[in-house]
Amino acid sequence: MAEKKLTTLEYGLLGLVGMSPLTGYDVHKVFSTTPFGHFSSSPGAIYPALRRLAHIGLLEARLDTAKEARPRRIYSLTDSGEEALEAWLHQPVTREELIRGAGAPILRFALSAGRLTRDETLAYLETYQKVVAVYIEELYGYTEQTTSPENLYGSLALYHGIRSFESELEWTKWAATEIRRAGRSSRKPRPSR
């Protein structure tokens, strides 16, 4: 079987198509009108990616021949696509994903709705949280080397990173409590401040 690793965009497409069958243009619309994944909505990225996924059997294309001269492909998730997606959703967050900043950790979280159990998602958030905490410690380590008055801007930039990961850390905790709370009542989530 030798599961090939896919790009973040491709997993995003699997997740999106997995919600409901879509055409390339539908995907384009989602990417360009919502903050979903902050992927590029360029057709030169989307269409080839959909084709690739269809080619390796993770998606299947149904030809809509309503307009003959310009038929369009409606993609839906195959069983093995479902499998690949779920395998990915079960991966814990890694340090590399966090640093790369391509948004993979949060994408997995968002796509886990309906595909992971509540407890699995909570466990995912827990590992997410740990990885972030470890990385924050690492960044603090640099502050001792780098913090000198001559290097003010460098220090400030470093604190930018630290703060942003601290905010991410708080989010993981908050999200977990919201999910737990939703299990007991059906109130809407509210930002904590």
Place this chain on the structure above:
Amino acid sequence: MAEKKLTTLEYGLLGLVGMSPLTGYDVHKVFSTTPFGHFSSSPGAIYPALRRLAHIGLLEARLDTAKEARPRRIYSLTDSGEEALEAWLHQPVTREELIRGAGAPILRFALSAGRLTRDETLAYLETYQKVVAVYIEELYGYTEQTTSPENLYGSLALYHGIRSFESELEWTKWAATEIRRAGRSSRKPRPSR
């Protein structure tokens, strides 16, 4: 003249080489042992990029022939490289850069040390701040459409984005006050909490 646009990596290299002449391996070390720019430290990215920059005249390579069989190139910034770097540093933050998340806004800030005046950097932070604020409003707009109990995870993911940009917004304000403060005294910057 038609200044060609460079990649973020290339600007990072200009900035780094601009601090002191470096070899490809030096760059690799910086990228792999510090949080500078969170670029990939893969040689396949660094060496070709240095060559490209040298080829278009923004860097110049001096051959160090100390070891004959394996001479190495020490790169330094040329006048036109200096120009290109400063032109870039003078660009205000754009919405696209912010969303793309490649770290360009913070990289420009960090590299502005010694190349922009204090007031120019403060002005840069001001536009940075405004762009972030505008984007946060945009994201809040989505919460009204998207926030439904059935779409809990989607909402939570959206709040992840909002929080992280809010943290960025606070950083821009904090950094500006630190810079102003440093103008009056020479204390080290401290995180605000």
Place this chain on the structure above:
DNA sequence: TGAGACATGTAATCGGTTACATGATTCC
């Protein structure tokens, strides 16, 4: 009925990742 927006892609280019290759240095 012609202009513009909406829809559906393809092609060329190009930067980055992964993997490979080889030369020097250290150190056991």
Place this chain on the structure above:
DNA sequence: GGAATCATGTAACCGATTACATGTCTCA
């Protein structure tokens, strides 16, 4: 003096960006 590690790259592949091409619908 052989292995491991440091240093300095090259090559192949492949995905993404940019630009282009063409079909279809709306509506003044």
